[in-house]
Amino acid sequence: MLGFRDPVADAIGLLRPRTVIGPNLRASGEWALRFDPFLHVRVGGLVRGTCWLILEGQEPVLLQEGDTFMLGNPPPYVLASTLDTSPRPAAPVWAGAEDGFVRIGPEAVEDLYLCVGHIAFDDRNATLLTDLLPPLVIVRAADPQGGRLGQLIDLLATEVGVVAAGGPLVQNHLAQILLVHMLRAHAAQTHRPTGWLGALNEDGIGAALRAVHADLAHSWTLKELAEISHMSRSAFAEAFKSHVGVPPLEYLIHWRMSLARDALARDILSIPELARATGYRSESAFSTAFRRVVGSSPAQFRHQARQSSRSTANGH
Template identity: 40%
Template sequence: WLVVEGVSEPVHLNTHDCFLLPHGRPFVLASDLSVTPIDAMTLFADKKGNGAVNVLNGGGTLFGVGGHFAFDSKHANILLSILPPFVHISKESDKATMRWSLEHMMKELRDPQPGSFLVVEHLAQMILVQALRLYLGEGVHGGVGWLFALSDEKMSLVITAIHENPSHRWTLQEMAERAEMSRSTFALKFKEKVGISPMEYLTNWRMILAGDKLTNSSDSVSMIAEAMGYESESAFSTAFKRVLGSSPRQYVRNLTAKI
């Protein structure tokens, strides 16, 4: 059984089931819900660290693979805020999709070879993407956000185009034409699916990319502004501060202070 804080009902888990906890809420795994749970930190206190296979109480019939993903704190909310408290992959067809990655991960963990850490890291990323794909493929439960909008063929065309060419001088009319809709219908449907207007989404995406460039490149603010489709560094800086909470130069100073 899986019990997640804030979720009213426990979830029954079967062999090869997979679950994600996007918000990192406390949870309990139990074969008997009447038994008082033991803090996992106590169980693993004297065990090996990340990437290790640990045996508890002499072993048994359960083998579980667990891990966590770390996101840039400034950007994590864009993905995580639109996901539910937990994602449960339980259909046999869906589990078969993930089984290859899980089985290969277990093999690498049980019998480490040169490069195993890198292999496990990439397999974990594959599992995350597969789980999100399967979740979105279930009808999306009326969710709102860019990730959910990708399951809509017409919205997906526009979002993908923005992602592939953020520096393009996008207009609402051009986006609507890609979606084969009138401007008013497109703007309304986009906001219903994504939760914000098309132009606001474009700005947010550009600023995320700009923040990444400031972090991982030596490009000047003016160069980044131009790469993000801005003719004016001033207009770019204003948009950057509105989305990420500080000016580009202050953003860089904050990064330097953390090193």
């Protein structure tokens, strides 16, 4: 039986997030670092001080103490003490980290303390989240969720460089909690995101999404989902596509196939069991839907996943 809870928890669980916290930055004086593009998500916050975040193609943003930010598949960007400081590549500076910290400027003076982490996802399903995120989300210290996020950043900063039992586990869980709170804050901001993330804030559409995720084995119809949303079928279908970007039954099929790919890759269910768990009355109906969305049969996909796992285990 596949476990389902709510859209955010399901998506993050399916993404198999891998977190690397740090190195963190302690800096004084004038400095500027240029970072190359990277995949997936980076989260961070200012424990102390101020600095500029300059994302290619966007206006520079001044980050202040207590502010938290999230970068989603961002283009090149610069962190700097001032806008007129010439940036240097960050990679060699980051490579010189010691005990979880990079230091710029005199050690006796710490104008800035920046805590950062990188969250990488399973490539097969990463677009479930990254396609919904803008390059930059900022939650200010004074925002309604700012205080809670600031506390999480402080906790993460405390864990970096401390050799203690369970340290990596604590860092990973804190980073995932931070990610969820950043997603909530982003969804609540004035310019709401598209896709299922923004739709969760819509009473009717959100209720239908939560119902689907709570019981994916059910053979959902458009009529049932519309009734949950207290709308007519036509109004529900139009509103769902407007908020989520695809028709409701197409969303349902793609979500089922995302979970099916994950279960096949991890080899946790037989194909008949997986068909029942994802709402199909027969293995053939499930296989037809899977092939249409994924491009191969479930058996072929599982075989390829097993071969890939063996190659990885053998170091190839």
